[in-house]
Amino acid sequence: xxxxxxxxxxxxxxxxxHGNIVVRVGDGKVQKCVLEIVETPRVFESMIEGLSWRDTAxxxxxxxxxxxxxxxxxxxxxxxxxxxxxxxxEVLALRKLMLLAEEFQxxxxxxxxxxxxxxxxxxxxxxxxxxHPEVVKRALRMKKTGNVICEAISGRHVHPISLVPGGFTYVxxxxxxxxxxxxxxxxxxxxxxxxxxxASIKDKFPKFERPREDVSLTRDDEYAFYDGDLMSxxxxxxxxxxxxxxIHEKCVEHSTSKHVYNVEGSLAVGALxxxxxxxxxxxxAGQAAAEALGLKAPCYNPYANNFAQTVEIAHCYQEMAGxxxxxxxxxxSEAALAPNVTPKAGRGIGLTEVPRGLLVHxxxxxxxxxxxxxxxxxxxxxxxxxxxxxxxxYVPSVIHxxxxxxxxxxxxxxxxxxxxxxxxxxxxxxxxxx
Amino acid sequence: xxxxxxxxxxxxxxxxxxxxxxxxxxxxLLDILGAVDIVQFREAIDDRQxxxxxxxxxxxxxxxxxRPRLEKIRRHAKVVVALGACATxxxxxxxxxxxxxxxSMRKVYGDKASWYETAKAQPIERAIKxxxxxxxCPIPPQExxxxxxxxxxxxxxxxxxxxVCVECKLRENVCLYHQGxxxxxxxxxxxxxxxxxxxxxxxxACRGLISDPNHRAAKDVLxxxxxxxxxxxxxxQLFNGAYDMAQEA
Numbered sequence: 001x002x003x004x005x006x007x008x009x010x011x012x013x014x015x016x017x018h019g020n021i022v023v024r025v026g027d028g029k030v031q032k033c034v035l036e037i038v039e040t041p042r043v044f045e046s047m048i049e050g051l052s053w054r055d056t057a058x059x060x061x062x063x064x065x066x067x068x069x070x071x072x073x074x075x076x077x078x079x080x081x082x083x084x085x086x087x088x089x090e091v092l093a094l095r096k097l098m099l100l101a102e103e104f105q106x107x108x109x110x111x112x113x114x115x116x117x118x119x120x121x122x123x124x125x126x127x128x129x130x131x132h133p134e135v136v137k138r139a140l141r142m143k144k145t146g147n148v149i150c151e152a153i154s155g156r157h158v159h160p161i162s163l164v165p166g167g168f169t170y171v172x173x174x175x176x177x178x179x180x181x182x183x184x185x186x187x188x189x190x191x192x193x194x195x196x197x198x199a200s201i202k203d204k205f206p207k208f209e210r211p212r213e214d215v216s217l218t219r220d221d222e223y224a225f226y227d228g229d230l231m232s233x234x235x236x237x238x239x240x241x242x243x244x245x246x247i248h249e250k251c252v253e254h255s256t257s258k259h260v261y262n263v264e265g266s267l268a269v270g271a272l273x274x275x276x277x278x279x280x281x282x283x284x285a286g287q288a289a290a291e292a293l294g295l296k297a298p299c300y301n302p303y304a305n306n307f308a309q310t311v312e313i314a315h316c317y318q319e320m321a322g323x324x325x326x327x328x329x330x331x332x333s334e335a336a337l338a339p340n341v342t343p344k345a346g347r348g349i350g351l352t353e354v355p356r357g358l359l360v361h362x363x364x365x366x367x368x369x370x371x372x373x374x375x376x377x378x379x380x381x382x383x384x385x386x387x388x389x390x391x392x393x394y395v396p397s398v399i400h401x402x403x404x405x406x407x408x409x410x411x412x413x414x415x416x417x418x419x420x421x422x423x424x425x426x427x428x429x430x431x432x433x434x
Numbered sequence: 435x436x437x438x439x440x441x442x443x444x445x446x447x448x449x450x451x452x453x454x455x456x457x458x459x460x461x462x463l464l465d466i467l468g469a470v471d472i473v474q475f476r477e478a479i480d481d482r483q484x485x486x487x488x489x490x491x492x493x494x495x496x497x498x499x500x501r502p503r504l505e506k507i508r509r510h511a512k513v514v515v516a517l518g519a520c521a522t523x524x525x526x527x528x529x530x531x532x533x534x535x536x537x538s539m540r541k542v543y544g545d546k547a548s549w550y551e552t553a554k555a556q557p558i559e560r561a562i563k564x565x566x567x568x569x570x571c572p573i574p575p576q577e578x579x580x581x582x583x584x585x586x587x588x589x590x591x592x593x594x595x596x597x598v599c600v601e602c603k604l605r606e607n608v609c610l611y612h613q614g615x616x617x618x619x620x621x622x623x624x625x626x627x628x629x630x631x632x633x634x635x636x637x638x639a640c641r642g643l644i645s646d647p648n649h650r651a652a653k654d655v656l657x658x659x660x661x662x663x664x665x666x667x668x669x670x671q672l673f674n675g676a677y678d679m680a681q682e683a
Contacts, residue, residue: 043538043542046530046533046538046542047530050533055672058638059526062451062526062571063449064449064451065450065452065453065572066450066451066454068451109457113457126472140460140463141460143458143460144460147458147460155632155633156572156629157458158451158452158572159451159571159572161629161630161633161635162633162634164635168634169634169635251543251544251546251549256550
């Protein structure tokens, strides 16, 4: 059909941050096909320098409101690492619960608010409130549970308060922890229902594959989120302190977010990459969800990231239910939680899996605990090269079968499937056919 | 039936956490959606219409090319509300002004810095007239609800103009100064229910300062508690760097 295409989606919707999809095809040949990142440069790395260790996480949490627990976690892990701090089992358990709650909440938000409307051919979740009220109410209950968890432990989800290097500045009362358990019990039926909803719209996503390099944390004993070694599906497993061997950044002119490459021109991170690298470590609920959705590793269809997120929703739910029981069995006290930090000069590296993929915070401190050098590598930035490569393969493959409008819609869904967080990565979206 | 009030959301330089705080009003969200028409909310919906009764703007004004979009929002909206610290004070983004914009860009992007446009971060009222401010980093959801309900009912929203210390006393928090720590609560605008001090964190005045702050006395107190002049200025610059009092020693 379309031999000449001119797509220009300016400020793509239902993604976090500002980006444009620009495609130009003349005489059936793709001349340009990129995701432009037009978010304002935010230069966080420069702002961190000169800050005390007390404030580095306070600042970097503000890179992103949606992954603010993830950024805080990577940041305080980097500071822990630089100062050689040891953590109590109580601190670790609460940190892990908050991180799982954020993965869960962010995936619920993405699957229900941003991706599912495409499958129902709705422009947003709002019309679904009238046509499918039960689906929307379920999404809100599940999302709220993530907030309840973070509020109970750290005051709030967006820019958590008491989550600091070495420990917590607040001891969550038992009543609040019991409330977490009650909320988790309340939404138990919603997990299976979510898997069913996503399974019912599975065929609405394009069938498209492009083999890729999947990068994620990995552990022998669990499906890695909080920590682990760094794994590339093409280059093997290394210690996370050597992350620069796999994560190479470069500036590209069409994006205020840097691109990342390793073995080839691009690599992928996120739920589907974690699933591809670690699916054998999923708990029983995660395995069951993968089976119900027909998701098998390795899966190279980028649209399937929505299914991998659904698998992780089920997995995270079961992990949270187990963890809250363990925490309720602990004696939480100021002695077990209060941070005991003595700054010292050195470099610290914090790698964490956040909803959109691997996150790197890398700080160097002086003897007074003032940050003298900082580097943050953000998952959306790591995926940008891969998104461009996917689009550049997808457009020629459908150019004779689908109209310009259909291709533009497919590309918007493709970018949205990566769940990009553009404010984060500039640290993205709209299709422009130019 | 009369048309429902039209509401729009817009974002500039920010983490979009304050729009997430709006979505975090889970218990009230469906009622709000029943009472208004959301005509633009890029983070969650595809529609994009400009004419509206209330425009909420998140994010700082940090490059000249954003000015026409801000002016367009202003032209089409009856009421413009600055949503969150980035919009009301410039927020943390203002730190880059102190680090030097060009130097910051060179540090992050190296010799490619000239590819990208940026400028000093400022509150949006430096570009367009703002009618109301919802303060905080992030905004307290209850203040967003108070503003929406008030505007829909045609009354003036109650935004506190007393210091955070008052709220800490009401919550019976042990004063951070008594624990050997420091805090901006003495001059910071309340309305968050002393959110950070209640969870063991210091107040860094993310909601801006009260309208008549004795900032010189606050600086004296901070110095008395052992902070250097540089550290005291750092506390003011963190969220209020766009204002003169953050520059006076």
